[in-house]
Amino acid sequence: MVLKGKSVFGGIAIGRLAVYKKKDTQVKRIKIADKKAEIERFVSARETAKEQLARLYEKALKEVGEVNAMIFEVHQMMLDDMDYNESISNMIQTQEVNAEFAVASASDNFSKMFAAMEDEYMKERAADVKDISNRVISILQGTVDGTAIGEEPVILLADDLAPSETVQLDKSKVLSFVTQYGSTNSHTAILARTMNIPALIGIDLNNADEMNGKWGIVDGYHGTLYVDPDIETLSKYEKMKEEEEHKKRLLLELKGKENVTLDGRKIHLYANIGSVADVANVLANDADGIGLFRSEFLYLESQNYPTEEAQFAAYKTVAENMAGKKVIIRTLDIGADKQVDYFDMEKEENPAMGYRAIRICLDRKEIFKTQLRAIYRASYYGTISIMFPMIISVKEVKQIKEMIAEVKAELDEEGLPYKDVETGIMIETPAAVLISDLLAKEVDFFSIGTNDLTQYTLAIDRQNPKLDDIYDAHHEAILRMLKIVVDNGHKEGCWVGICGELGADTTLTETFLKMGFDELSVSPSMVLKVRDKIRNLNLSERDV
Numbered sequence: 001m002v003l004k005g006k007s008v009f010g011g012i013a014i015g016r017l018a019v020y021k022k023k024d025t026q027v028k029r030i031k032i033a034d035k036k037a038e039i040e041r042f043v044s045a046r047e048t049a050k051e052q053l054a055r056l057y058e059k060a061l062k063e064v065g066e067v068n069a070m071i072f073e074v075h076q077m078m079l080d081d082m083d084y085n086e087s088i089s090n091m092i093q094t095q096e097v098n099a100e101f102a103v104a105s106a107s108d109n110f111s112k113m114f115a116a117m118e119d120e121y122m123k124e125r126a127a128d129v130k131d132i133s134n135r136v137i138s139i140l141q142g143t144v145d146g147t148a149i150g151e152e153p154v155i156l157l158a159d160d161l162a163p164s165e166t167v168q169l170d171k172s173k174v175l176s177f178v179t180q181y182g183s184t185n186s187h188t189a190i191l192a193r194t195m196n197i198p199a200l201i202g203i204d205l206n207n208a209d210e211m212n213g214k215w216g217i218v219d220g221y222h223g224t225l226y227v228d229p230d231i232e233t234l235s236k237y238e239k240m241k242e243e244e245e246h247k248k249r250l251l252l253e254l255k256g257k258e259n260v261t262l263d264g265r266k267i268h269l270y271a272n273i274g275s276v277a278d279v280a281n282v283l284a285n286d287a288d289g290i291g292l293f294r295s296e297f298l299y300l301e302s303q304n305y306p307t308e309e310a311q312f313a314a315y316k317t318v319a320e321n322m323a324g325k326k327v328i329i330r331t332l333d334i335g336a337d338k339q340v341d342y343f344d345m346e347k348e349e350n351p352a353m354g355y356r357a358i359r360i361c362l363d364r365k366e367i368f369k370t371q372l373r374a375i376y377r378a379s380y381y382g383t384i385s386i387m388f389p390m391i392i393s394v395k396e397v398k399q400i401k402e403m404i405a406e407v408k409a410e411l412d413e414e415g416l417p418y419k420d421v422e423t424g425i426m427i428e429t430p431a432a433v434l435i436s437d438l439l440a441k442e443v444d445f446f447s448i449g450t451n452d453l454t455q456y457t458l459a460i461d462r463q464n465p466k467l468d469d470i471y472d473a474h475h476e477a478i479l480r481m482l483k484i485v486v487d488n489g490h491k492e493g494c495w496v497g498i499c500g501e502l503g504a505d506t507t508l509t510e511t512f513l514k515m516g517f518d519e520l521s522v523s524p525s526m527v528l529k530v531r532d533k534i535r536n537l538n539l540s541e542r543d544v
């Protein structure tokens with residue numbers, strides 16, 4: 001079977017297809033005949049879950065340190081809890097129900113029991129019981145539920161994936177993302193670029209269940225998914241994949257080389273990350289620094305507000321691993337497509353224009369302060385800069401500065417070391433573009449978020465697949481805005497960069513350099529491609 005869709009990142013993937021089931025998939029109650037066999041099914045799924053958790057613990061230990069990895073140890077212990085296990089086997093025994101249903105019921109009962117407890121620590125365990133139970137259920141169902149991919153890497157098929165779901169995935173087990181919905185600028189697409197794997201959207205997955213477990217090929221150059229391909233197609237794509245690997249190896253030869261044009265113009269080329277683990281990709285692709293650390297993914301990964309210590313550990317690890325290279329941390333940018341349950345936000349008619357990003361931070365100051373303290377404390381261990389998303393006014397920047405002053409005063413009082421951190425703002429609203437002359441007086445740098453700037457300028461929801469074809473980041477209005485921002489920034493001594501997806505568009509690299517940009521921050525997988533482009537340009541040949 002051959003299915004056509006739209007590619008959001010090129011490349012070839014060959015592997016088994018696995019259907020991603022949403023976590024809230026209803027578990028059906030089924031009457032079973034062989035109770036003993038059903039209990040064995042449960043025990044075997046539980047043991048698989050424990051093995052997965054042990055591996056996740058080891059991975060997290062290396063990537064985010066012991067404090068953050070602990071949760072996976074706690075989960076393993078919870079799976080051994082006698083009351084929990086007995087309640088499941090008793091239910092299978094006495095009510096003759098399937099293991100999935102018994103686990104889901106135990107999950108409900110135990111999480112309600114924890115949620116009703118007085119002790120804050122015990123209350124939090126409610127979410128953990130649900131988490132471990134969902135893991136066991138998805139193993140029983142043989143589907144991927146975000147936390148439970150098997151050993152073999154797969155091509156993941158899903159209706160759509162929310163950022164809160166992608167953060168849970170064991171990314172080393174994903175060869176490609178294929179979704180029915182989603183758009184070019186959705187965060188799944190951005191993730192695919194970070195991971196350097198092909199991704200397709202707009203593929204008809206109404207019969208996805210029939211595809212589960214079959215072989216598939218993703219052709220990210222032509223937006224095609226092959227299900228159960230014949231030998232001829234398979235060998236054709238295996239050959240293409242080999243050629244692709246060869247090209248990648250050639251690009252690797254650019255490692256260690258400068259980002260300089262033939263006529264000597266230099267530019268900083270940084271990479272965007274969403275998690276501590278992505279630093280490995282940044283280093284492997286030899287970026288000069290991190291131009292955008294989407295810190296909200298730390299919040300999306302947690303079941304509750306990440307503590308100052310947990311955030312400090314993450315930022316410090318990134319700063320240390322980057323060994324003195326610049327790391328720009330973007331403060332919490334949730335709302336719109338990035339929803340976090342425990343923030344308990346009201347449903348909005350128009351979330352992209354709603355309560356999000358800096359608006360939340362300046363309203364719920366305790367959350368913001370925790371993050372600022374963690375960032376400033378981590379600054380001592382490397383070269384950290386900080387930037388703020390969704391700015392629309394000078395007033396916001398002034399309020400932020402007041403909070404930074406408070407945080408610094410607290411740290412001084414507590415004798416905690418920090419460095420003076422370069423501060424900048426994201427320019428991702430037309431308002432910020434038009435007052436960039438005023439904003440430039442307040443900060444050290446600008447980084448243009450072209451994903452949102454395009455959405456707000458063209459009045460096109462970046463998440464809406466129907467509008468993907470007219471979401472045009474090359475629109476003259478956007479290009480003019482970029483120029484306004486560079487000029488206004490430079491007049492006040494600010495450096496100016498781009499961290500939206502447009503920064504990696506090599507058809508515009510020359511334009512960006514001629515406009516005077518100082519920095520481009522792109523997905524790690526794009527760093528060497530953009531470097532290659534820069535090194536082949538001669539700006540003195542033609543004028544813009």
Ligand code: PEP
Pocket residue numbers: 292294333428448449450451452453499500501
């Ligand atoms: C942007 O809007 O261009 C940006 C870089 O931020 P995000 O994609 O995380 O909204």
Ligand code: MG
Pocket residue numbers: 389428449451452
């Ligand atoms: Mg943005």
